[in-house]
Amino acid sequence: MASASLPAYHSPTRRPPMKSLDEVRAAFAKLPPDVTAKEIAEATGRAHIWNWSDPTKGFTGFPAPKEPVSRPPVRDRDAVLEWYEKQPFAQPDRRGPRDLTDAIRAARPTTSHLSASELAKVLGITRRAVNKYADRYTPDKTTDPFPQADSEGTRSWSAVRAWLLRHHDPLPKAGSWTAVREWLLRNQADGTESKAGRVFVDELGLTVGQRDLVERARVATAAGVSVPAEWLAELLSLDDPKQASQLMRGTGAVSPPVRRLKPTALARELGVSLETVKYYAKTRTPEKTADPFPEKDSSSARDVAEVRAWFERNK
Template identity: 55%
Template structure:
């Protein structure tokens, strides 16, 4: 693929009406099949009833120069790791186009990863898409960041040094733990990108026959509520089977359906865990008319219900729904 300056020079040498083959050669591609399917790509006309389609050279150049992949400052694959590490999407699930836009890649480049690292062949395959063609951003992020950071090598007996494995597992554990614009990004599992990175590395370690103690893993992930360690074990077992849907429940479609455990809930509203625990103990149905929202059998609470309760009880300012706690 040529850079934008090289393509501009090549177009300057082309005739006013160009064929698909000439466009491909000028841009350094084998073909332009995908481009001609794009509704925004310039239309062409057949010459005197023939089969060859000709397009206006200047229209094609204008279209090409306007594409994200043609930008002079496009980071490209060489800077991809830095781009991935700093990306701040607002969604937890992204389709191919959204991933491409977020990382300054083409759709084709994203699809190449699925072709080169399929689940049927690769030990660490590119994350699969769900039924809607979307992938977990935190899972994709973790994959890119460990692509050039493999699990520590085993010794001659096939064993790995636990100290080395531990350091590798926790390499990015702190990522995403600090609020951005007053909010911590949590994925479809209610995990930060750093926590998800640890989970994904643990999954890969298990696939490589390296044991990761579940109690230790739950502890470093701060999954301290009753049932959370069991949930983590179930999650990793599900991952081991290669299922596409790695979520323990249906993905949230909006805040009304989001449920979070104690740690994630406290993070969501800018409180510490002890404050949430205090509200749960002090505002019970036996004591008040407006009790704190109850947790379910997975120790999670509805985010929207908790937010409404906090606002009603003057624990959170209505004008600041993204974080800061009000003076109680």
């Protein structure tokens, strides 16, 4: 009987196993102050570091080679290790595909739109993994594409969340209305509060659970399932079924409740610094401009929608 082992020249090239963060730190401690790309790859358990050194691959901030450039180029060992320790893929609690659903449900971002890096951090995956979803699931390749980025390169968190959840839980094939209804309602009651304990409402005026329901209704409708607008309107507490139909077509929104936040929470919600909020509140007053910064109430809180609209008007 022939041996099960293959000749050496038939053996596939295997990628070195990725090391834990503690193993990487221990390996770096043995390296000289200036390290080559090969040494970095070996210390981290990588085949190479080409992606890290190329910003177009989704990685930023990786230390550049020292000047003047030697042969081979060298980088500062401590700077490289500091950069590596901050990357999502290096974290001890880095999540894999099997428990990504748990990460999705546990995530509580405070802003409605997130960049690829922010999505990666929230989900415990790499930015490259996020970009792979965007590249693989495009409108020309699937009827349910990954949510597209806006002009700022950010994506709706509730839309991404809904897509990821149904990506691992597809619409039942040739199912009865009972099965479809159960699928539609799977996450309706999910995540109505933000990390700060406030209700999270997205750009459509929906909670993440409501957005999941709307997105699933869109997918079901595109697949030929008749989803009654009256039924959806009742679940979303809408007075007019036409509004539910508009939401399913992606052309509508509901009026979000008035939200008022104090400076620190307001800055976090809008993705700006606290100093920025304070600066405009102090310098853009009714006495100095025809379009003043929205005023605060007696508790120093401001209407989030008003402030967001002011920023959009004033860029």
